[in-house]
Amino acid sequence: MADYFTHFSCLLDVGTPEKAARALALFQDLRAADQDADDPVVAGFDLVHQDAPEGSSLWIHDDEHGDVEAVIRFVLRLAEDLDLTGLWGFQYALTCSRPRLAAFGGGAHVIDLAARKSIGWTSTHEWLAAALNGEDVDA
Numbered sequence: 001m002a003d004y005f006t007h008f009s010c011l012l013d014v015g016t017p018e019k020a021a022r023a024l025a026l027f028q029d030l031r032a033a034d035q036d037a038d039d040p041v042v043a044g045f046d047l048v049h050q051d052a053p054e055g056s057s058l059w060i061h062d063d064e065h066g067d068v069e070a071v072i073r074f075v076l077r078l079a080e081d082l083d084l085t086g087l088w089g090f091q092y093a094l095t096c097s098r099p100r101l102a103a104f105g106g107g108a109h110v111i112d113l114a115a116r117k118s119i120g121w122t123s124t125h126e127w128l129a130a131a132l133n134g135e136d137v138d139a
Helices: 017-034 068-082 124-132
Strands: 004-007 009-013 046-049 057-061 087-096 105-112 117-123
Touching: 009 087, 017 046, 017 057, 017 068, 068 087, 068 105, 068 117, 105 124, 117 124
Parallel strands: none
Antiparallel strands: 004 087, 009 057, 046 057, 087 105, 105 117
């Protein structure tokens, strides 16, 4: 039996050490609330305040089975709660413990923090399928 994994490791600079501490506190509160939840909010990734206490960056990463959608929801929540602006994005890898067809790939997401929305994403699986079908892969 094969095990499938989603992996990512990225930084989000929230601007100040105080905002980073608030973000970490929110994450810990949500993680505690997730213990009894049927649909956990922050499952599938971990958050670490980089260079604490003076750093303003947060390291977002998975330990084994990452949840890309959970990261996007959390970052959008942080954008709202901390009044973040600018563009932010991250990429992820899809892997498998055994060689399986269509089991490897990845993608990337871009979020407009000020607009509080995802503005673009790509999937290597979909890009490859489009390219092999003769579609314009740069569109």
